[in-house]
Amino acid sequence: MSTRVTRRPYTRSPETFDRRLLAPMILGSILNPVNSSIIAVALVPIGAALGAPPSQTAWLVSALYLATSIGQPVVGRLIDLYGPRLLFLVGTSLTGIAGLVGLLAPNLVVLVVARVLLGFGTCAGFPAAMSLIRSEAERTGRESPAGVLTALAVSSQTIAVIGPSLGGLLIGLGGWRTTFAVNIPLAAAGLALGLLRLPRTPRPERGPDDRSGLDFPGMALFAAMLISLLFFLMNPRLTYWYLPVVTVLAAAAFAFVELRREEPFIDLRVLGGNLPLLATYARTLLAYVVSYSFLYGYTQWLEQGRGLSSSQAGLMQLPLFLTGILVSTTTGRRKEIRGKLLVGAACQLVACALLTAFGSHSAIWILVAVALVFGVPQGLNSLALQNAVYHQAEPARMGSSAGLLRTFMYLGAIVSAAATGAVFPHRADTAGLHHLAWFMLAVSALFLAITAADRSLRRIGRTARPD
Numbered sequence: 001m002s003t004r005v006t007r008r009p010y011t012r013s014p015e016t017f018d019r020r021l022l023a024p025m026i027l028g029s030i031l032n033p034v035n036s037s038i039i040a041v042a043l044v045p046i047g048a049a050l051g052a053p054p055s056q057t058a059w060l061v062s063a064l065y066l067a068t069s070i071g072q073p074v075v076g077r078l079i080d081l082y083g084p085r086l087l088f089l090v091g092t093s094l095t096g097i098a099g100l101v102g103l104l105a106p107n108l109v110v111l112v113v114a115r116v117l118l119g120f121g122t123c124a125g126f127p128a129a130m131s132l133i134r135s136e137a138e139r140t141g142r143e144s145p146a147g148v149l150t151a152l153a154v155s156s157q158t159i160a161v162i163g164p165s166l167g168g169l170l171i172g173l174g175g176w177r178t179t180f181a182v183n184i185p186l187a188a189a190g191l192a193l194g195l196l197r198l199p200r201t202p203r204p205e206r207g208p209d210d211r212s213g214l215d216f217p218g219m220a221l222f223a224a225m226l227i228s229l230l231f232f233l234m235n236p237r238l239t240y241w242y243l244p245v246v247t248v249l250a251a252a253a254f255a256f257v258e259l260r261r262e263e264p265f266i267d268l269r270v271l272g273g274n275l276p277l278l279a280t281y282a283r284t285l286l287a288y289v290v291s292y293s294f295l296y297g298y299t300q301w302l303e304q305g306r307g308l309s310s311s312q313a314g315l316m317q318l319p320l321f322l323t324g325i326l327v328s329t330t331t332g333r334r335k336e337i338r339g340k341l342l343v344g345a346a347c348q349l350v351a352c353a354l355l356t357a358f359g360s361h362s363a364i365w366i367l368v369a370v371a372l373v374f375g376v377p378q379g380l381n382s383l384a385l386q387n388a389v390y391h392q393a394e395p396a397r398m399g400s401s402a403g404l405l406r407t408f409m410y411l412g413a414i415v416s417a418a419a420t421g422a423v424f425p426h427r428a429d430t431a432g433l434h435h436l437a438w439f440m441l442a443v444s445a446l447f448l449a450i451t452a453a454d455r456s457l458r459r460i461g462r463t464a465r466p467d
Helices: 019-041 043-050 054-082 084-104 108-121 125-140 146-174 183-197 216-234 242-258 268-272 275-304 310-315 318-331 338-355 364-392 395-423 430-453 455-459
Strands: none
Touching: 019 043, 019 054, 019 084, 019 108, 019 125, 019 146, 019 183, 019 275, 019 310, 043 054, 043 108, 043 275, 054 084, 054 108, 054 125, 054 216, 054 395, 084 108, 084 125, 084 183, 125 146, 125 364, 125 395, 146 310, 146 318, 146 364, 216 242, 216 395, 268 275, 275 310, 275 338, 275 364, 275 395, 275 430, 275 455, 318 364, 338 364, 338 430, 338 455, 364 395, 395 430
């Protein structure tokens, strides 16, 4: 005699966050960090295989961030208008295609193209997740789902730090091409989760003269402004004097167009009146200049200046990963962010100061110690900045506001890549590391000053967010 077990269909509770959304949200959000960090230990093997110096392989870093800096707010705006599901599926598909292109790439130029595709493909994950968190908060009546925000931040920062170790393992198993191929199974999993679990969003009603809020001139001018700026940052020479001029002209035209549109791509009136949000974006830029300088510059020095293998250099990032996870999980549910940012800034200063004393024969325990210190701001800053945007941004533009957060993140990465290329023109030696450390020290001091002067941070976590 057999007993038949009947499964009850899953139904969403009206009072709790829909837990089925967590898997696609987290997977989508980590696609960009994993590709940002995994390349750190692959730069030297790629350069050796293709005969490219660090100044050229730096484009593999910049290409992804250039595409992401432009794509994040654009995709975020599309998510605000059409919902997260469609954009999530399109972006995840493009990520898988990019992984295949990188796997088969015959030269550095094609690898750069693959990184551009990865940048655009991984744009949707984070703004889609933030949009889902906001919609679930409105559905359940819980204004600040701290646990979900913490899970999102911890997963992104975890994979960002695991990336070098994962990259070293993959390179040891199958060569540097595996760092691109890993996107193929990740994209397949993302597509399956997105199709099965993300809710469909009704198409917006369109009138005869309605363009669904898509501001193509604004998007084009925004892209022109960022491209010219980032190309100059990668080649800061007098011969490229015209690039800053193009940046200023594009910025002026962008402001002119956006201030006159009924549905602008980026609402400059709202953004200009939201000084706390602007300050958060500025802090994000500074924090990630330091973070990515350590991730890329320090990792290259470990391989060429200290003489470690790619796998060993990846393992040296594990103390940072463990510290970051411990800090995030123990402080994640505390809504106050000012103290987190101040402690994170102070630890950045200490870690950068330690780097100025490193040499080619520095003991392993000293390398582990500096990674442990860097793990504290890794665990505090990303979570605090993400929570700040959640509380400071206009709810109706959560997707584009979250996208802009990532844009400033990757502007910081571009600046760090330019600095790394400048101090390591031919080889990642100890003298270059010291120059990079002094640059990071100055940026960390500015981050601390801006945070200490911002009194608006005191209100987050102490008073309710206004409707």
